[in-house]
Each structure stands twice: as C-alpha cells, then as structure tokens.
Amino acid sequence: MFKCYFCQGKTEIKNVDVDFRWGNKLFVIQDVPVEICIQCGERYYSAEVSKKLDDLVKNKAKNPLNTLEVPVFNWQ
Ligand SMILES: [Zn+2]
Secondary structure, eight states: OOBOTTTOOBEEEEEEEEEEEETTEEEEEEEEEEEEETTTOOEEOOHHHHHHHHHHHHHHTTSOSOOOOOOOOOOO
16 A cells, blocks of 8 residues: 555545646546545556556547547636
C-alpha cells in the first residue's frame, strides 16, 4: 500500500475519468485505474498508466468514442 506524499493518507486504486491535455487539445479518458488518496484526493499516476494514456491519445486521437464540447473562459 502506498502512502500519500502530502497528507500521509492511504491510497487506493479507483477507476476515474482523466482529463489529459495534449498541446492545445483536451482529451478525456474514461475508467482509468488511478491511485487516489482517500483523504485528500491527490491522484498518483504510475509510469505504466501515464505511458498508456500517452499511447491512447496518440493512437486514438482521430477515433474517439465521443466528443465533448468544452467552454473556455478568461479569468478577467
Ligand atoms: Zn493525501
């Protein structure tokens, strides 16, 4: 079991949706098994998961399951 770097809380693997920024495009990958701190919610991506997210975005960028519209705002 891994301990959270920030709060020393316990972490567990949960399947969550991950927002992944690639250049000026935003990708959402569903059901990614990510290690999450159950106390503060910090997410930890293993090297294996990061690599697979990378590959997914590169290989399937032109063939997504679904496309979401993302509103963009300026702070001021
Ligand atoms: Zn934590």
